[in-house]
Amino acid sequence: MNTEERTFERYLRSQGLKFTVQRKLILRKVFAMHDHFEADDLATEFRLEGKKLSRATVYRTLPLLVQCGLIREVQFGENHAHYEQTMGHQHHDHLICVTCGKVVEFCDDSIEQLQDDVCAKHGFQLESHSLEIKGYCNHCWKRICSSASSVSTRDDEERAR
Amino acid sequence: MNTEERTFERYLRSQGLKFTVQRKLILRKVFAMHDHFEADDLATEFRLEGKKLSRATVYRTLPLLVQCGLIREVQFGENHAHYEQTMGHQHHDHLICVTCGKVVEFCDDSIEQLQDDVCAKHGFQLESHSLEIKGYCNHCWKRICSSASSVSTRDDEERAR
DNA sequence: GTGCTTGCAAACCCTTTGCAAGATG
């Protein structure tokens, strides 16, 4: 059993909850995901692998993983939840390309520091923060500049897959 | 006709769209709102005033107002959209109390500058950004510290209304 | 008139929940 599993099990027991097969499978899948994922991504993968694990269980388990600090919820401006691992990933924020949807992670200590200052100034006790910058990535920006008439949108990209 | 209306009308015409009664009513209501609002807030107000204006029309109109720059969408970590006016409101970000839900607006030029730098470093062309800091407001933090056993949650606050 | 808009209701997506059957400690 690895670190995440021990952390999760300890958390569950501390709450009088049980470390079930399903919860273990979800934990493993979450830690096998690269980058960001949605609740539905997990459910779909389980279905594809032929593992019986209902959407409801996924939706019930993710908040537990958030509560014990193994994952965090991130906002990408869409009206549904996205998650990412916290372990082995220091805190970071996201740059999102509004054209192709590409997400770039970045970390900036100065910004973090200034956020602490803002909190202090307004008498807030900081708990978490999320900074989401939207713009055009290098690739898309060049394409827009070179041919303003035929811009590929995120929809086009998705259709192309 | 005031500035917002002229802006909206000009935008609509430029797109071959029409400046209907409903669109004018929604625009006015939006500019009569204080702070932040949700699509449903508008629909509900119209209903209360006895004005016939369907939810569908509100949902169809808000994106138009975003596209012409009169309002912007803001994320508060809930899985549905919130909006705020842009005119007369310089760019700002939000501090959100995780306990009582209070939202405080703030503006920090240094943070803005650093965001520009981050974009430049990653070859992004900045389009917009949103910084959302969650924490405990002064009031809630004191209450938590003084009585760790009886913390009022946002749910409690809502129930109390 | 032509074409964009509206209202309605149904559909949609993401998420939550009640319940009876099944697992866990």
Next chain:
DNA sequence: CATCTTGCAAAGGGTTTGCAAGCAC
């Protein structure tokens, strides 16, 4: 064996959409 958990399917919010009737230009 008491309790927590699961899967199912139904319900729940917020949002979108097809369609026929209604307006704007």
